[in-house]
Amino acid sequence: MNSALLKGSTPGADGTVSESGWCNSEIFKHYLQSHLIKYFPERSESCPVVLFYDGHRSHINLNIVQWARQEHIILFILPAHTSHVLQSMDVGCFGPFENFFNRCGHKFMRETCGRSITKFDICQLACSAYLKALSPENLQSAFRKSEIFPLNQNAVNPSHFLPSTALQQEKSQSEPCSQPGLEPSNMPGFEPSTQSNNEPCIESDVVISKTVSPASFFTNKETSMTCKKPPTKKRKYLSTIVSGKAITEDDMFEAIKEHEAARKPSSTGKGNKTSEKGKKQKKSNKSDPVPSTSVIRKQTEVFTNVDGDDDGDDDGDDNSIDESEKCCVCNKFTPDEVRGIVCLCYSLL
Structure with a gap:
């Protein structure tokens, strides 16, 4: 990673990059083991630390779960589609952070005569907004509003989790409304x-x-x-297994292992068919058709004798050309006057 990307960062700030530009399991593991663990309090088997986060695929990994179990950290996955209410950072911190970041960006452009913000300025602006938005008061208020700490099961209205009735599918005409x-x-x-x-x-x-x-x-x-359609068979996604549960528990750890083992293609299963199909597609991409050069080759052959030295081949070339392509005056594809010149000059009347 280019160290210039962290220019103007506050003490303790850290960062990394990925080839795709998106977060993945390796980056999340590096964040936990190299950065976040430094700010965790003392923990033991009888007094672990609970870490709440959403069920993004990069957050659920067997290596991360095993490391958290060794470090006495409970990884709790929030229920699906509830992060807007239960995730403390979404509830009370990211909104102020966005407002402060926009203010810092506008102030930066005013002070630098409208210079555009580059990737080398992001860290300085983000750290300045981070200190203002993620204050101790905002963090404590966010945990109270999301009912996480102190625990209050009645703090959130259950109507926030109801599905939208306007987006529900209607039943088929043969089935009555329930x-x-x-x-x-x-x-x-x-x-x-x-x-x-x-x-x-x-x-x-x-x-x-x-x-x-x-x-x-x-x-x-x-x-x-x-009115809804009859429920279809649900696929077994990893998010449905870990949603609303602590993935560091023994039963959940085994469930994740079974799911990962089921996802791996067997030696005689559909995995090989898929890979063979992918190989065929790659081979076909290499032999994609290219534009024809017959017209270019034909024009090159016609204009090869620009000096008019070889007059004997002209008649042979004109005889091989279709009659519809020849001139109606001289009965040739290219007049002799054009063959003998080096360049053409056009004038607009």
């Missing part, structure tokens, strides 16, 4: 259709506007949005 009281006959303004069963059903906005009141129309649309 919600009571939302049948079409119970809707206000519903009028039974007088159309006979033998007549074809015509679905159009004009027909609906004549037979259904506006209130019933919107109620019907809400019903179709809130």
